Amino acid sequence: MDYLSIFLGIILVLNIALAFAIIFLERKDASSTWAWLMVLLFIPIAGFLLYLIFGRRISGQRIFTWDTKSKLGVKFKVQEQLRDLEEDNFHYKNEDLAEYKDLYYLHLRNDDAIFTQDNSVKIFTDGQEKFEQLIEDLNNAEDHIHLLYYILRHDRLGKRVGDILMRKAKQGLEVRVLYDDMGSRKISKKFLRRLRRTGVEIESFFPASIPKINLKINYRNHRKLAIIDGKIGYIGGFNIGDEYLGQNQKFGYWRDTHLRISGGAVMNMQTRFILDWNQASRNDIIYDDRYYTFEPSGDVGIQIVSSGPDSDWEQIKNGYIKMIMSAKEYVYIQTPYFIPDDSLQDTLRIAALSGIDVKIMIPNKPDHPFVYWATLSYIGDLLKAGAEVYVYQNGFLHAKTIIVDGKIASVGTANIDVRSFRLNFEVNAFLYDQGLSERLLAAFQDDIALSTQMTDKLYRKRSLGVRFKESISRLLSPIL
Numbered sequence: 001m002d003y004l005s006i007f008l009g010i011i012l013v014l015n016i017a018l019a020f021a022i023i024f025l026e027r028k029d030a031s032s033t034w035a036w037l038m039v040l041l042f043i044p045i046a047g048f049l050l051y052l053i054f055g056r057r058i059s060g061q062r063i064f065t066w067d068t069k070s071k072l073g074v075k076f077k078v079q080e081q082l083r084d085l086e087e088d089n090f091h092y093k094n095e096d097l098a099e100y101k102d103l104y105y106l107h108l109r110n111d112d113a114i115f116t117q118d119n120s121v122k123i124f125t126d127g128q129e130k131f132e133q134l135i136e137d138l139n140n141a142e143d144h145i146h147l148l149y150y151i152l153r154h155d156r157l158g159k160r161v162g163d164i165l166m167r168k169a170k171q172g173l174e175v176r177v178l179y180d181d182m183g184s185r186k187i188s189k190k191f192l193r194r195l196r197r198t199g200v201e202i203e204s205f206f207p208a209s210i211p212k213i214n215l216k217i218n219y220r221n222h223r224k225l226a227i228i229d230g231k232i233g234y235i236g237g238f239n240i241g242d243e244y245l246g247q248n249q250k251f252g253y254w255r256d257t258h259l260r261i262s263g264g265a266v267m268n269m270q271t272r273f274i275l276d277w278n279q280a281s282r283n284d285i286i287y288d289d290r291y292y293t294f295e296p297s298g299d300v301g302i303q304i305v306s307s308g309p310d311s312d313w314e315q316i317k318n319g320y321i322k323m324i325m326s327a328k329e330y331v332y333i334q335t336p337y338f339i340p341d342d343s344l345q346d347t348l349r350i351a352a353l354s355g356i357d358v359k360i361m362i363p364n365k366p367d368h369p370f371v372y373w374a375t376l377s378y379i380g381d382l383l384k385a386g387a388e389v390y391v392y393q394n395g396f397l398h399a400k401t402i403i404v405d406g407k408i409a410s411v412g413t414a415n416i417d418v419r420s421f422r423l424n425f426e427v428n429a430f431l432y433d434q435g436l437s438e439r440l441l442a443a444f445q446d447d448i449a450l451s452t453q454m455t456d457k458l459y460r461k462r463s464l465g466v467r468f469k470e471s472i473s474r475l476l477s478p479i480l
Contacts, residue, residue, distance in 0.1 A: 119263030120298030253395030301432030
């Protein structure tokens with residue numbers, strides 16, 4: 001009996017069955033389907049294992065759970081705002097922003113993103129300034145501290161933050177830290193034990209069920225949230241680590257965008273943290289009123305919008321598309337990775353061809369080579385349509401920012417790439433305020449002075465080797 005032939009036959013049958021599942025059952029988009037079929041075709045055994053780890057969908061699974069009272073409360077507020085928008089009874093603090101009611105409606109209907117108009121916001125583009133302010137707020141905490149970061153390191157910054165958390169826990173505050181198991185895979189177990197011994201509750205998101213084997217490794221909690229006493233919230237691109245202070249020689253200065261928010265939006269950030277925490281921990285947080293002691297402090301309109309692979313709707317991507325479609329003058333984008341799907345690429349292309357000033361800024365160096373080469377491939381299409389592309393030269397650009405017409409903007413954790421839209425758990429603040437948008441615009445313009453422009457002429461001078469890398473990376477980009 002030829003056992004090798006039998007084994008190969010079994011592998012062939014499994015590959016065919018898996019291909020059938022990808023095409024007819026998983027209902028992936030066409031680009032992702034073809035990418036996985038190529039992997040199965042060219043590396044049949046390893047490809048099967050890769051698919052089990054990286055290719056399975058989790059949409060439709062109930063990952064985040066609510067207690068009945070809180071869910072009904074949120075749903076009631078959402079339905080109330082939807083009804084007011086539909087009947088043109090919604091109260092706008094700034095009537096000039098009434099033109100974006102379709103965007104409010106989109107996020108309300110598809111993500112239960114309550115629209116608050118009583119916020120004040122401070123913008124950080126420098127890690128030193130952001131963490132000095134965060135550390136000050138942590139030191140002043142009186143009731144609880146909730147931190148959620150994709151990357152948590154035990155370097156100098158991590159230890160500095162950790163020391164404060166341990167001291168606050170000893171003082172009797174509730175201190176909770178949630179980190180992503182993949183993003184923080186190098187974190188010291190000794191550091192974690194020290195935190196726990198002093199009363200800090202700490203959990204990881206989607207940890208491996210079996211040591212070194214994690215079938216959910218491809219689904220990462222990329223969110224960055226900090227909530228202090230239910231009154232102050234942080235959201236944006238900075239993780240906790242020395243490189244975010246510009247202390248990594250490979251990347252140099254780290255240019256990011258982060259927000260410090262006070263007002264009603266903090267309530268929605270708190271809910272997002274509690275949902276994520278209760279997924280990861282056996283010690284659920286009860287939705288107690290004391291976690292929601294926010295105080296109105298301004299007039300900035302904000303929706304906190306989440307997205308993730310548990311949903312069939314790509315909420316943040318849809319918000320990006322809606323913003324771009326509303327543009328009358330310009331769309332400015334900063335992103336470390338630019339790998340849009342066809343819908344977003346077409347939207348940007350049409351905007352540029354329609355005379356909208358489309359500017360995209362990307363970093364001059366990769367932290368993930370394949371993603372970087374894929375980025376170069378996609379920007380070529382937009383250059384042909386008339387978009388302007390700038391390459392940031394003053395270190396590493398990690399900001400995830402979109403500004404439209406100096407009236408609305410988005411800052412958060414979602415990159416312009418397929419991974420952020422379909423595979424990662426992300427959270428963004430959609431901002432409705434002219435003054436705030438103009439401040440973000442000013443930061444963008446300052447960054448242009450530190451960038452070089454990638455013209456269509458320069459782009460066409462790329463070497464054959466670079467073009468080959470781009471082609472391969474673009475082919476695999478749906479599953480990167």
